[in-house]
Amino acid sequence: MSFYTRDITAWHSPNLNEPMEIVKYGRWGRPLLFFPTAAADYLEYERFQVIEVLRPFIEQGLIKVYSINSINQKSWMNSKVSPNEKMSRQIEWDHYISEEVVPFIRHDCRNASVKVAVAGASFGAFHAFNTICRYPQLFDTCLAMSGFYDLAPYAEDCEHPELYFHNPSAYLPNLDDNYYLPLLQQSCDIHILTGQGAYEAPDESRRISAILFDRGIDHNLDIWGHDIEHDWPTWRKMLRHYVGDRLNW
DSSP, X not given: OOOOOEEEEEEEETTTTEEEEEEEEOSSSEEEEEEOSTTOOTTHHHHTTHXXXXXXXXXXXXXXXXXXXXXXXXXXXXXXXXHHHHHHHHHHHHHHIIIIIHHHHHHHHTOXXXXXXXXXXXXXXXXXXXXXXXXXXXXXXXXXXXXXXXXXXXXXXXXXXXXXXXXXXXXXXXXXXXXXXXXXXXXXXXXXXXXXXXXXXXHHHHHHHHHHHHTTOOOEEEEOOTTOOSSHHHHHHHHHHIIIIISOO
């Protein structure tokens, strides 16, 4: 019996004030939420054959995969709006994820307390990592592939007071509370993956790994070879390896 299905749902997001689509693959299993790269949409992982790579695990009912739209083209990658407007859009998207997407996934999984795994490549890796760090009570697993983890290059001249709290390279070194830090230390399975080939930036992964280590947050830094480039073949290999062999689903 195959648990593979493909369903698209959309609703008008009250946080973003626009229609937002979400695609779901599978009827049963641990929920895994994908964040698109750069300015891409919710079907990007399907177009680049990631869903096909994960299909055996979806068919077995090990995972249910969800994918949402990016808002980077209206925020960090939009040269026509001010840095503060970009940050405001990021905040709205953050609320969309925590207040709309997570409840949707929990309802779909018929489990009001299930924690969600997140994954993403490139800019999607930043969003996946930032999301689990901000909401370890909602998310418990992160696969961040070929990412960067410092918003500073995209937020030049931004004076928004919330920027600090959405930039993990800024807030994580100072995290010492009695709620979020213990959750990250004890309840989250974080994997920072990168290659060393063309257009990869392994030092970005090393830097965030050092911050996590300093905070006592257990994680896995996995640096692949110099033949591993910043491209979809890399991310398909990484996902196949981790979803199939490394993670306890």
